[in-house]
Amino acid sequence: MIEIKELQKSFGKQQVLKGVNLVINEGEVTAIIGRSGGGKSVLLKHIVGLLKPERGNILIKGKDITKLKGSKLDEIRADIGVVFQGGALFDSMTVYDNVAFPLTEKIKLNKKEIYEKVIKALSDVGLQGMEYKYPAELSGGMRKRVALARALIAHPKIILFDEPTTGLDPILVRSIHKLIRDTQKLYGFTGLIISHEIPEIFEISDRVAMLHDGRIVAVGSPEEIQKSDNIIVKSFIMGIENWEEL
Amino acid sequence: MKGIIRYIGRKTIDLWLFLGKMFIFLIESLYHIFTPPFKFKNFLRQVRFFGNKSIIVVIFTGGFSGMVLALQGYYALNKFGAEALLGPVVALSLIRELGPVLCALMVTGRAGSAVTAEIGIMRITEQIDALTVMAVNPMKYIVVPNILAGIVTFPILTTIFDVVGIYGGYLVSVHALGLSEGTYFSQMELYVDMEDIRIGLYKSLSFGLLVTWICTFMGYYSGYGARGVSRATTNAVVLSSVVILLWDYMLGAFLL
Numbered sequence: 487m488i489e490i491k492e493l494q495k496s497f498g499k500q501q502v503l504k505g506v507n508l509v510i511n512e513g514e515v516t517a518i519i520g521r522s523g524g525g526k527s528v529l530l531k532h533i534v535g536l537l538k539p540e541r542g543n544i545l546i547k548g549k550d551i552t553k554l555k556g557s558k559l560d561e562i563r564a565d566i567g568v569v570f571q572g573g574a575l576f577d578s579m580t581v582y583d584n585v586a587f588p589l590t591e592k593i594k595l596n597k598k599e600i601y602e603k604v605i606k607a608l609s610d611v612g613l614q615g616m617e618y619k620y621p622a623e624l625s626g627g628m629r630k631r632v633a634l635a636r637a638l639i640a641h642p643k644i645i646l647f648d649e650p651t652t653g654l655d656p657i658l659v660r661s662i663h664k665l666i667r668d669t670q671k672l673y674g675f676t677g678l679i680i681s682h683e684i685p686e687i688f689e690i691s692d693r694v695a696m697l698h699d700g701r702i703v704a705v706g707s708p709e710e711i712q713k714s715d716n717i718i719v720k721s722f723i724m725g726i727e728n729w730e731e732l
Numbered sequence: 733m734k735g736i737i738r739y740i741g742r743k744t745i746d747l748w749l750f751l752g753k754m755f756i757f758l759i760e761s762l763y764h765i766f767t768p769p770f771k772f773k774n775f776l777r778q779v780r781f782f783g784n785k786s787i788i789v790v791i792f793t794g795g796f797s798g799m800v801l802a803l804q805g806y807y808a809l810n811k812f813g814a815e816a817l818l819g820p821v822v823a824l825s826l827i828r829e830l831g832p833v834l835c836a837l838m839v840t841g842r843a844g845s846a847v848t849a850e851i852g853i854m855r856i857t858e859q860i861d862a863l864t865v866m867a868v869n870p871m872k873y874i875v876v877p878n879i880l881a882g883i884v885t886f887p888i889l890t891t892i893f894d895v896v897g898i899y900g901g902y903l904v905s906v907h908a909l910g911l912s913e914g915t916y917f918s919q920m921e922l923y924v925d926m927e928d929i930r931i932g933l934y935k936s937l938s939f940g941l942l943v944t945w946i947c948t949f950m951g952y953y954s955g956y957g958a959r960g961v962s963r964a965t966t967n968a969v970v971l972s973s974v975v976i977l978l979w980d981y982m983l984g985a986f987l988l
Contacts (some may be wrong), residue, residue, distance in 0.1 A: 531861075534865045535864075535865075536861055536864060536865065560867035563864075563865055563866070563867045564867055566865065567865075568861075568862070568865045570858045570861065570862060571858070572857055572858060574857060574858040574859050574861065574862035575859075576859055576862075577853075577857075577859075587866065588866050591866065591868050592866065592867060592868070
Protein backbone atom coordinates (compact mmCIF):
# COMPACT_ATOMS: atom_id res chain seq x y z
CA MET A 487 0.00 0.00 0.00
CA ILE A 488 2.75 2.44 1.03
CA GLU A 489 6.34 1.84 0.03
CA ILE A 490 9.08 4.13 1.29
CA LYS A 491 12.44 3.85 -0.48
CA GLU A 492 15.72 5.42 0.62
CA LEU A 493 14.03 8.55 1.96
CA GLN A 494 16.44 11.32 2.95
CA LYS A 495 15.70 14.71 4.43
CA SER A 496 17.83 17.43 6.02
CA PHE A 497 16.98 20.69 7.76
CA GLY A 498 19.97 22.95 7.31
CA LYS A 499 23.03 20.94 8.26
CA GLN A 500 21.08 18.41 10.29
CA GLN A 501 20.15 15.25 8.39
CA VAL A 502 16.98 13.90 9.98
CA LEU A 503 16.17 11.02 7.63
CA LYS A 504 19.21 9.17 6.34
CA GLY A 505 17.64 6.62 4.02
CA VAL A 506 14.37 5.25 5.36
CA ASN A 507 13.07 2.03 3.81
CA LEU A 508 9.70 0.68 4.88
CA VAL A 509 6.69 -1.12 3.44
CA ILE A 510 3.29 -0.58 5.03
CA ASN A 511 0.89 -3.36 4.15
CA GLU A 512 -2.72 -2.81 3.19
CA GLY A 513 -5.31 -3.30 5.94
CA GLU A 514 -2.70 -3.50 8.69
CA VAL A 515 -1.82 -1.20 11.56
CA THR A 516 1.88 -0.41 11.48
CA ALA A 517 3.50 1.41 14.37
CA ILE A 518 6.69 3.41 14.08
CA ILE A 519 8.47 3.67 17.38
CA GLY A 520 11.59 5.58 18.27
CA ARG A 521 12.98 8.31 20.46
CA SER A 522 11.65 11.86 20.40
CA GLY A 523 13.34 13.99 17.79
CA GLY A 524 14.26 10.92 15.77
CA GLY A 525 12.35 12.02 12.66
CA LYS A 526 9.11 10.06 13.08
CA SER A 527 6.82 13.06 12.55
CA VAL A 528 9.03 14.23 9.67
CA LEU A 529 8.53 10.84 8.04
CA LEU A 530 4.76 11.11 8.49
CA LYS A 531 4.72 14.57 6.92
CA HIS A 532 6.52 13.15 3.88
CA ILE A 533 3.90 10.41 3.46
CA VAL A 534 1.15 13.00 3.18
CA GLY A 535 3.17 15.35 0.98
CA LEU A 536 3.63 18.16 3.52
CA LEU A 537 7.40 17.87 3.13
CA LYS A 538 9.47 17.00 0.09
CA PRO A 539 12.54 14.78 0.48
CA GLU A 540 15.97 15.48 -0.95
CA ARG A 541 16.23 11.89 -2.13
CA GLY A 542 14.07 8.79 -2.16
CA ASN A 543 10.52 7.90 -3.09
CA ILE A 544 7.19 7.19 -1.45
CA LEU A 545 4.88 5.01 -3.48
CA ILE A 546 1.21 5.03 -2.56
CA LYS A 547 -0.84 2.67 -4.70
CA GLY A 548 2.04 2.68 -7.15
CA LYS A 549 2.23 6.48 -7.50
CA ASP A 550 5.33 8.32 -6.33
CA ILE A 551 3.89 11.15 -4.25
CA THR A 552 7.25 12.88 -3.89
CA LYS A 553 6.92 13.81 -7.56
CA LEU A 554 3.28 14.91 -7.44
CA LYS A 555 1.95 18.44 -7.04
CA GLY A 556 -1.36 20.31 -6.96
CA SER A 557 -4.51 18.44 -7.90
CA LYS A 558 -2.67 15.15 -8.57
CA LEU A 559 -1.31 15.19 -5.02
CA ASP A 560 -4.76 16.15 -3.71
CA GLU A 561 -6.22 13.05 -5.42
CA ILE A 562 -3.91 10.86 -3.34
CA ARG A 563 -4.59 12.91 -0.23
CA ALA A 564 -8.31 12.28 -0.61
CA ASP A 565 -7.58 8.69 0.40
CA ILE A 566 -5.54 9.68 3.45
CA GLY A 567 -6.73 10.92 6.83
CA VAL A 568 -4.35 12.36 9.40
CA VAL A 569 -4.79 12.60 13.16
CA PHE A 570 -2.31 15.26 14.24
CA GLN A 571 -0.44 15.31 17.53
CA GLY A 572 -2.55 18.09 19.08
CA GLY A 573 -5.65 17.19 17.09
CA ALA A 574 -5.31 20.27 14.82
CA LEU A 575 -9.00 21.00 15.25
CA PHE A 576 -10.23 24.32 13.88
CA ASP A 577 -10.83 26.27 17.06
CA SER A 578 -13.23 28.73 15.47
CA MET A 579 -15.59 25.86 14.61
CA THR A 580 -17.80 23.59 16.71
CA VAL A 581 -17.11 19.87 17.01
CA TYR A 582 -19.88 19.28 14.46
CA ASP A 583 -18.35 21.66 11.90
CA ASN A 584 -14.89 20.22 12.47
CA VAL A 585 -16.04 16.67 11.83
CA ALA A 586 -18.24 17.72 8.90
CA PHE A 587 -15.42 19.76 7.34
CA PRO A 588 -14.06 17.11 4.91
CA LEU A 589 -17.62 16.50 3.68
CA THR A 590 -18.67 20.14 3.33
CA GLU A 591 -15.44 21.13 1.60
CA LYS A 592 -14.73 18.21 -0.66
CA ILE A 593 -17.71 15.90 -1.09
CA LYS A 594 -20.93 17.54 -2.07
CA LEU A 595 -23.61 16.00 0.12
CA ASN A 596 -26.91 17.43 1.30
CA LYS A 597 -27.26 18.69 4.87
CA LYS A 598 -29.23 15.66 6.06
CA GLU A 599 -26.62 13.21 4.78
CA ILE A 600 -23.82 15.22 6.37
CA TYR A 601 -25.71 15.33 9.67
CA GLU A 602 -26.21 11.58 9.70
CA LYS A 603 -22.56 10.89 8.88
CA VAL A 604 -21.27 13.30 11.53
CA ILE A 605 -23.52 11.83 14.23
CA LYS A 606 -22.41 8.32 13.23
CA ALA A 607 -18.70 9.25 13.27
CA LEU A 608 -19.07 10.97 16.64
CA SER A 609 -20.91 8.01 18.12
CA ASP A 610 -18.22 5.66 16.74
CA VAL A 611 -15.66 7.55 18.82
CA GLY A 612 -17.95 7.81 21.85
CA LEU A 613 -18.75 11.51 21.63
CA GLN A 614 -22.50 11.66 21.17
CA GLY A 615 -24.04 14.91 22.37
CA MET A 616 -20.83 16.92 22.00
CA GLU A 617 -21.63 18.31 18.55
CA TYR A 618 -22.07 21.92 19.52
CA LYS A 619 -19.12 22.30 21.84
CA TYR A 620 -15.97 24.13 20.77
CA PRO A 621 -12.54 22.42 20.84
CA ALA A 622 -11.46 24.70 23.71
CA GLU A 623 -14.26 23.24 25.84
CA LEU A 624 -13.03 19.66 25.41
CA SER A 625 -10.44 17.67 27.30
CA GLY A 626 -7.26 16.43 25.59
CA GLY A 627 -8.69 12.93 25.12
CA MET A 628 -11.93 14.27 23.67
CA ARG A 629 -10.03 16.44 21.21
CA LYS A 630 -8.10 13.40 19.97
CA ARG A 631 -11.40 11.55 19.54
CA VAL A 632 -12.85 14.42 17.53
CA ALA A 633 -9.70 14.44 15.39
CA LEU A 634 -10.16 10.71 14.80
CA ALA A 635 -13.83 11.23 13.89
CA ARG A 636 -12.80 13.94 11.41
CA ALA A 637 -10.19 11.64 9.89
CA LEU A 638 -12.71 8.78 9.63
CA ILE A 639 -15.67 10.64 8.19
CA ALA A 640 -14.65 10.59 4.53
CA HIS A 641 -13.73 6.88 4.83
CA PRO A 642 -10.08 7.23 3.78
CA LYS A 643 -8.16 4.09 2.90
CA ILE A 644 -5.16 5.18 4.95
CA ILE A 645 -5.08 6.95 8.34
CA LEU A 646 -1.87 8.34 9.80
CA PHE A 647 -1.69 8.98 13.53
CA ASP A 648 0.99 11.35 14.80
CA GLU A 649 1.50 10.44 18.45
CA PRO A 650 -2.24 10.16 19.12
CA THR A 651 -1.83 9.57 22.85
CA THR A 652 0.86 12.08 23.82
CA GLY A 653 -0.02 13.94 27.00
CA LEU A 654 -2.84 11.62 28.03
CA ASP A 655 -3.13 9.60 31.23
CA PRO A 656 -2.62 5.79 31.03
CA ILE A 657 -6.36 5.06 31.10
CA LEU A 658 -7.00 7.44 28.22
CA VAL A 659 -4.01 6.02 26.34
CA ARG A 660 -5.59 2.59 26.51
CA SER A 661 -9.00 3.91 25.54
CA ILE A 662 -7.63 5.80 22.49
CA HIS A 663 -5.65 2.72 21.44
CA LYS A 664 -8.73 0.54 21.77
CA LEU A 665 -10.67 3.10 19.76
CA ILE A 666 -8.07 3.01 16.98
CA ARG A 667 -8.17 -0.79 16.93
CA ASP A 668 -11.99 -0.93 16.97
CA THR A 669 -12.43 1.71 14.27
CA GLN A 670 -9.75 0.00 12.16
CA LYS A 671 -11.78 -3.23 12.32
CA LEU A 672 -14.95 -1.33 11.56
CA TYR A 673 -13.64 0.77 8.65
CA GLY A 674 -10.78 -1.48 7.48
CA PHE A 675 -8.29 1.34 6.88
CA THR A 676 -4.54 0.94 6.68
CA GLY A 677 -3.11 2.58 9.77
CA LEU A 678 0.27 4.09 10.53
CA ILE A 679 0.85 5.15 14.11
CA ILE A 680 3.78 7.19 15.28
CA SER A 681 4.17 6.47 18.96
CA HIS A 682 6.45 5.89 21.89
CA GLU A 683 3.85 4.31 24.13
CA ILE A 684 5.70 1.18 25.16
CA PRO A 685 4.37 -1.50 25.70
CA GLU A 686 0.74 -0.43 24.91
CA ILE A 687 1.48 0.11 21.22
CA PHE A 688 2.31 -3.58 20.77
CA GLU A 689 -1.28 -4.52 21.63
CA ILE A 690 -2.83 -2.64 18.72
CA SER A 691 -0.23 -3.05 15.96
CA ASP A 692 0.15 -5.75 13.36
CA ARG A 693 3.69 -4.64 12.62
CA VAL A 694 6.18 -2.44 14.40
CA ALA A 695 9.14 -0.56 12.90
CA MET A 696 11.83 1.14 14.92
CA LEU A 697 13.23 4.41 13.56
CA HIS A 698 16.59 5.34 14.97
CA ASP A 699 19.09 7.94 13.83
CA GLY A 700 17.23 8.53 10.56
CA ARG A 701 16.97 4.86 9.58
CA ILE A 702 14.60 1.95 10.18
CA VAL A 703 16.67 -0.41 12.30
CA ALA A 704 14.10 -3.16 12.89
CA VAL A 705 10.74 -4.24 11.49
CA GLY A 706 8.57 -7.12 12.58
CA SER A 707 5.51 -8.30 14.41
CA PRO A 708 5.05 -6.90 17.95
CA GLU A 709 6.28 -10.22 19.35
CA GLU A 710 9.38 -10.21 17.16
CA ILE A 711 10.21 -6.65 18.15
CA GLN A 712 9.75 -7.39 21.84
CA LYS A 713 12.07 -10.39 21.57
CA SER A 714 14.52 -8.60 19.30
CA ASP A 715 18.23 -8.98 19.99
CA ASN A 716 18.91 -5.60 18.38
CA ILE A 717 20.60 -3.57 21.08
CA ILE A 718 18.93 -0.30 19.99
CA VAL A 719 15.46 -1.85 20.05
CA LYS A 720 16.11 -3.54 23.38
CA SER A 721 17.39 -0.41 25.06
CA PHE A 722 14.44 1.63 23.73
CA ILE A 723 11.85 -0.87 24.95
CA MET A 724 13.52 -1.08 28.35
CA GLY A 725 13.88 2.70 28.54
CA ILE A 726 17.65 2.66 28.94
CA GLU A 727 19.49 5.59 27.41
CA ASN A 728 22.95 4.05 27.29
CA TRP A 729 22.69 0.65 25.59
CA GLU A 730 26.15 -0.34 26.88
CA GLU A 731 24.48 -0.77 30.27
CA LEU A 732 22.64 -3.81 28.90
CA MET B 733 36.57 44.02 8.11
CA LYS B 734 35.84 40.76 6.33
CA GLY B 735 33.35 39.91 9.05
CA ILE B 736 31.46 43.18 8.56
CA ILE B 737 31.28 42.68 4.78
CA ARG B 738 30.11 39.11 5.30
CA TYR B 739 27.47 40.29 7.78
CA ILE B 740 26.18 43.00 5.41
CA GLY B 741 26.19 40.53 2.52
CA ARG B 742 24.25 37.95 4.50
CA LYS B 743 21.70 40.51 5.67
CA THR B 744 21.24 41.81 2.10
CA ILE B 745 20.66 38.30 0.77
CA ASP B 746 18.21 37.60 3.61
CA LEU B 747 16.33 40.80 2.81
CA TRP B 748 16.03 39.93 -0.88
CA LEU B 749 14.94 36.40 -0.06
CA PHE B 750 12.30 37.78 2.32
CA LEU B 751 11.02 40.26 -0.28
CA GLY B 752 10.97 37.53 -2.93
CA LYS B 753 8.97 35.26 -0.65
CA MET B 754 6.52 38.07 0.09
CA PHE B 755 6.11 38.84 -3.59
CA ILE B 756 5.48 35.19 -4.50
CA PHE B 757 2.94 35.03 -1.66
CA LEU B 758 1.10 38.03 -3.14
CA ILE B 759 1.11 36.60 -6.67
CA GLU B 760 -0.18 33.28 -5.38
CA SER B 761 -2.93 35.04 -3.39
CA LEU B 762 -4.00 37.11 -6.39
CA TYR B 763 -4.07 33.98 -8.54
CA HIS B 764 -6.39 32.28 -6.03
CA ILE B 765 -8.71 35.30 -5.95
CA PHE B 766 -9.68 34.64 -9.54
CA THR B 767 -9.81 30.84 -9.55
CA PRO B 768 -12.68 28.74 -8.18
CA PRO B 769 -13.82 27.47 -5.75
CA PHE B 770 -14.64 30.83 -4.17
CA LYS B 771 -14.92 30.91 -0.39
CA PHE B 772 -17.70 33.49 -0.22
CA LYS B 773 -18.73 32.58 3.34
CA ASN B 774 -15.18 33.03 4.62
CA PHE B 775 -14.98 36.36 2.81
CA LEU B 776 -18.20 37.60 4.47
CA ARG B 777 -16.99 36.38 7.86
CA GLN B 778 -13.77 38.36 7.45
CA VAL B 779 -15.64 41.48 6.28
CA ARG B 780 -17.65 41.23 9.48
CA PHE B 781 -14.50 40.60 11.47
CA PHE B 782 -12.70 43.67 10.08
CA GLY B 783 -15.75 45.89 10.46
CA ASN B 784 -16.70 44.62 13.88
CA LYS B 785 -13.20 44.91 15.28
CA SER B 786 -12.46 48.35 13.93
CA ILE B 787 -15.65 50.38 13.67
CA ILE B 788 -15.59 51.84 17.20
CA VAL B 789 -11.93 52.83 17.07
CA VAL B 790 -12.41 54.30 13.57
CA ILE B 791 -15.37 56.41 14.70
CA PHE B 792 -13.50 57.55 17.79
CA THR B 793 -10.27 58.53 15.99
CA GLY B 794 -12.20 59.97 13.04
CA GLY B 795 -14.25 62.22 15.30
CA PHE B 796 -11.29 63.53 17.25
CA SER B 797 -9.14 63.98 14.14
CA GLY B 798 -11.84 66.21 12.63
CA MET B 799 -12.19 68.15 15.87
CA VAL B 800 -8.47 68.78 16.29
CA LEU B 801 -8.13 69.68 12.60
CA ALA B 802 -10.84 72.30 13.03
CA LEU B 803 -9.14 73.72 16.12
CA GLN B 804 -5.69 73.91 14.58
CA GLY B 805 -7.01 74.99 11.19
CA TYR B 806 -8.98 77.83 12.78
CA TYR B 807 -5.87 79.01 14.62
CA ALA B 808 -3.83 79.11 11.37
CA LEU B 809 -6.57 80.52 9.10
CA ASN B 810 -7.52 83.17 11.62
CA LYS B 811 -4.04 84.69 11.21
CA PHE B 812 -4.87 85.87 7.71
CA GLY B 813 -8.62 86.15 8.03
CA ALA B 814 -9.57 83.05 6.06
CA GLU B 815 -11.69 81.28 8.71
CA ALA B 816 -14.38 80.74 6.10
CA LEU B 817 -12.15 78.14 4.51
CA LEU B 818 -12.13 75.99 7.64
CA GLY B 819 -14.69 73.53 6.16
CA PRO B 820 -12.60 72.76 3.04
CA VAL B 821 -9.39 72.52 5.11
CA VAL B 822 -10.95 69.92 7.42
CA ALA B 823 -12.62 68.02 4.59
CA LEU B 824 -9.63 67.99 2.21
CA SER B 825 -7.19 66.99 4.95
CA LEU B 826 -9.44 64.15 5.97
CA ILE B 827 -10.53 62.92 2.55
CA ARG B 828 -7.17 63.11 0.79
CA GLU B 829 -4.77 62.28 3.59
CA LEU B 830 -5.70 61.70 7.20
CA GLY B 831 -8.78 59.55 6.58
CA PRO B 832 -7.09 56.80 4.55
CA VAL B 833 -3.83 56.87 6.55
CA LEU B 834 -5.16 57.07 10.10
CA CYS B 835 -7.95 54.63 9.36
CA ALA B 836 -5.45 52.13 7.86
CA LEU B 837 -3.18 52.51 10.89
CA MET B 838 -6.09 51.95 13.27
CA VAL B 839 -7.40 48.90 11.39
CA THR B 840 -3.87 47.47 11.28
CA GLY B 841 -3.55 47.75 15.04
CA ARG B 842 -7.01 46.43 15.73
CA ALA B 843 -7.83 43.81 13.08
CA GLY B 844 -4.56 43.30 11.18
CA SER B 845 -2.72 42.17 14.29
CA ALA B 846 -5.57 39.80 15.14
CA VAL B 847 -5.41 38.30 11.63
CA THR B 848 -1.66 37.67 11.98
CA ALA B 849 -2.06 36.12 15.43
CA GLU B 850 -4.95 33.91 14.30
CA ILE B 851 -3.13 32.61 11.22
CA GLY B 852 0.08 32.21 13.25
CA ILE B 853 -1.72 30.09 15.82
CA MET B 854 -3.29 28.06 13.03
CA ARG B 855 0.23 27.46 11.73
CA ILE B 856 1.76 26.35 15.04
CA THR B 857 -1.20 24.15 16.00
CA GLU B 858 -0.99 22.37 12.62
CA GLN B 859 -4.43 23.62 11.51
CA ILE B 860 -2.89 24.84 8.23
CA ASP B 861 -1.31 21.41 7.71
CA ALA B 862 -4.69 19.83 8.48
CA LEU B 863 -6.29 21.94 5.73
CA THR B 864 -3.57 20.93 3.27
CA VAL B 865 -3.93 17.21 3.95
CA MET B 866 -7.70 17.52 3.54
CA ALA B 867 -6.89 18.86 0.06
CA VAL B 868 -8.21 22.33 0.97
CA ASN B 869 -5.84 25.04 -0.21
CA PRO B 870 -5.00 27.17 2.86
CA MET B 871 -4.20 30.18 0.68
CA LYS B 872 -7.67 30.05 -0.77
CA TYR B 873 -9.35 29.23 2.53
CA ILE B 874 -7.56 31.64 4.87
CA VAL B 875 -5.46 34.21 2.99
CA VAL B 876 -7.68 35.19 0.05
CA PRO B 877 -10.81 35.96 2.15
CA ASN B 878 -8.70 38.26 4.34
CA ILE B 879 -7.19 40.11 1.40
CA LEU B 880 -10.56 40.55 -0.30
CA ALA B 881 -12.14 41.66 2.98
CA GLY B 882 -9.35 44.23 3.38
CA ILE B 883 -9.91 45.61 -0.12
CA VAL B 884 -13.65 45.94 0.57
CA THR B 885 -13.67 47.14 4.18
CA PHE B 886 -10.82 49.67 4.14
CA PRO B 887 -12.63 52.10 1.78
CA ILE B 888 -15.88 51.67 3.74
CA LEU B 889 -14.18 52.30 7.08
CA THR B 890 -12.28 55.24 5.58
CA THR B 891 -15.55 56.74 4.37
CA ILE B 892 -16.99 56.40 7.87
CA PHE B 893 -13.81 57.97 9.28
CA ASP B 894 -14.13 60.92 6.86
CA VAL B 895 -17.82 61.51 7.54
CA VAL B 896 -17.42 61.32 11.32
CA GLY B 897 -14.31 63.53 11.09
CA ILE B 898 -16.16 66.17 9.06
CA TYR B 899 -18.97 66.09 11.60
CA GLY B 900 -16.42 66.41 14.45
CA GLY B 901 -14.93 69.40 12.64
CA TYR B 902 -18.42 70.85 12.25
CA LEU B 903 -19.10 70.54 16.00
CA VAL B 904 -15.93 72.42 16.88
CA SER B 905 -16.13 75.00 14.06
CA VAL B 906 -19.81 75.89 14.44
CA HIS B 907 -20.60 75.21 18.09
CA ALA B 908 -17.27 76.05 19.71
CA LEU B 909 -15.60 78.54 17.39
CA GLY B 910 -18.73 80.32 16.17
CA LEU B 911 -18.37 79.75 12.41
CA SER B 912 -21.68 79.76 10.57
CA GLU B 913 -23.08 76.40 9.59
CA GLY B 914 -23.70 77.55 6.01
CA THR B 915 -20.12 78.74 5.55
CA TYR B 916 -18.66 75.48 6.86
CA PHE B 917 -20.59 73.31 4.42
CA SER B 918 -20.98 75.62 1.39
CA GLN B 919 -17.23 76.27 1.18
CA MET B 920 -16.62 72.57 1.51
CA GLU B 921 -18.97 71.89 -1.38
CA LEU B 922 -17.14 74.50 -3.44
CA TYR B 923 -13.59 73.24 -2.87
CA VAL B 924 -13.89 69.48 -2.52
CA ASP B 925 -13.95 67.76 -5.93
CA MET B 926 -14.70 64.22 -6.97
CA GLU B 927 -10.99 63.94 -7.75
CA ASP B 928 -10.16 64.38 -4.05
CA ILE B 929 -12.60 61.68 -3.07
CA ARG B 930 -11.17 59.40 -5.79
CA ILE B 931 -7.63 59.90 -4.46
CA GLY B 932 -8.77 58.99 -0.95
CA LEU B 933 -10.52 55.93 -2.31
CA TYR B 934 -7.46 54.76 -4.27
CA LYS B 935 -5.35 55.17 -1.17
CA SER B 936 -7.67 53.21 1.10
CA LEU B 937 -8.06 50.46 -1.52
CA SER B 938 -4.30 50.06 -1.82
CA PHE B 939 -3.85 50.19 1.97
CA GLY B 940 -6.45 47.43 2.28
CA LEU B 941 -4.40 45.23 -0.04
CA LEU B 942 -1.04 46.12 1.53
CA VAL B 943 -2.10 45.64 5.14
CA THR B 944 -3.87 42.32 4.60
CA TRP B 945 -1.01 41.08 2.41
CA ILE B 946 1.58 41.86 5.10
CA CYS B 947 -0.53 40.62 8.02
CA THR B 948 -1.52 37.33 6.37
CA PHE B 949 2.05 36.74 5.15
CA MET B 950 3.51 37.28 8.63
CA GLY B 951 0.99 34.93 10.20
CA TYR B 952 1.37 32.29 7.48
CA TYR B 953 5.13 32.13 7.95
CA SER B 954 5.25 32.83 11.67
CA GLY B 955 7.90 31.02 13.69
CA TYR B 956 7.19 28.29 16.19
CA GLY B 957 5.76 28.69 19.65
CA ALA B 958 4.20 31.64 21.43
CA ARG B 959 7.32 33.72 20.78
CA GLY B 960 7.10 33.08 17.03
CA VAL B 961 3.48 34.26 16.90
CA SER B 962 4.11 37.31 19.07
CA ARG B 963 7.10 38.31 16.93
CA ALA B 964 5.07 37.82 13.75
CA THR B 965 2.27 40.00 15.13
CA THR B 966 4.64 42.80 16.15
CA ASN B 967 6.45 42.63 12.81
CA ALA B 968 3.15 42.71 10.93
CA VAL B 969 1.97 45.86 12.72
CA VAL B 970 5.32 47.67 12.44
CA LEU B 971 5.90 46.76 8.79
CA SER B 972 2.30 47.59 7.83
CA SER B 973 2.52 50.99 9.54
CA VAL B 974 5.81 51.86 7.84
CA VAL B 975 4.53 50.67 4.45
CA ILE B 976 1.29 52.68 4.86
CA LEU B 977 3.24 55.92 5.40
CA LEU B 978 5.75 55.15 2.65
CA TRP B 979 3.09 54.16 0.13
CA ASP B 980 0.99 57.19 1.10
CA TYR B 981 3.83 59.51 0.20
CA MET B 982 4.60 57.69 -3.05
CA LEU B 983 0.96 57.60 -4.09
CA GLY B 984 0.52 61.26 -3.08
CA ALA B 985 3.51 62.32 -5.16
CA PHE B 986 2.26 60.26 -8.09
CA LEU B 987 -1.39 61.30 -7.96
CA LEU B 988 -0.92 65.00 -7.32
